[in-house]
Amino acid sequence: MASQKSDESFTNSSSEINEVADPANNNDHCRNDSECSQVDDVIADSKNYYNNAKTYWSNVSPTVDGMLGGFGSISFIDIRGSEQFLKQLYKQKPAPGRKRALDCGAGIGRISKNLLLPWFDQVDLVEQDGQFCQTARTELADFSSKLGTVFNAGLQDFSPEEGRYDIIWAQWVLGHLTDEDTDSLGEEW
Numbered sequence: 001m002a003s004q005k006s007d008e009s010f011t012n013s014s015s016e017i018n019e020v021a022d023p024a025n026n027n028d029h030c031r032n033d034s035e036c037s038q039v040d041d042v043i044a045d046s047k048n049y050y051n052n053a054k055t056y057w058s059n060v061s062p063t064v065d066g067m068l069g070g071f072g073s074i075s076f077i078d079i080r081g082s083e084q085f086l087k088q089l090y091k092q093k094p095a096p097g098r099k100r101a102l103d104c105g106a107g108i109g110r111i112s113k114n115l116l117l118p119w120f121d122q123v124d125l126v127e128q129d130g131q132f133c134q135t136a137r138t139e140l141a142d143f144s145s146k147l148g149t150v151f152n153a154g155l156q157d158f159s160p161e162e163g164r165y166d167i168i169w170a171q172w173v174l175g176h177l178t179d180e181d182t183d184s185l186g187e188e189w
């Protein structure tokens, strides 16, 4: 996985990501009651964590300022930094393909619009907030031939189709996942 400050992209290697397990079905893996109860606690914590985040984002305005925590004015320089990173990545030999990219935690499509859509033939987005997904579809309407699917899903529940993406891009979102789910993304996607 190549990374730069908040930008993480990882090239075409994918397999299934574990879904958040259902506590009711998970106890077969425990060695004893205490271990089962610890597993149940972790799963419950993780569900609470994502539910709280969902509530938080549902109160954020679907704007560039909202995406950047009130620092919308840095959007241009943020995108330029990401572009430099992408250019460096494509100096690799062999370079990744430029057919399909996945924008993770895409918000209203700021990264897709200003970075990924100009660069790739097709871009899919995955974003947990329904209103942001809707705004992204509107914001990206001019790119209709290049815009693929906008998946309304949490990354912790999402499994990209194996081999589909040349680049999987995650900007300003990995910090919103639990450590376990971040590890799963890096290892299994």
Ligand SMILES: C[S@@+](CC[C@H](N)C(=O)[O-])C[C@H]1O[C@@H](n2cnc3c(N)ncnc32)[C@H](O)[C@@H]1O
Pocket: 050, 053, 057, 067, 068, 069, 104, 105, 106, 107, 108, 109, 110, 111, 126, 127, 128, 129, 132, 153, 154, 155, 156, 170, 171, 172, 173, 176, 177
């Ligand atoms: C700081 S914003 C960044 C949005 C976009 N990447 C950008 O740079 O403009 C974080 C985004 O991640 C989304 N997000 C947070 N947790 C997520 C999760 N578990 N799965 C998918 N998206 C998530 C939020 O809804 C929000 O749109």
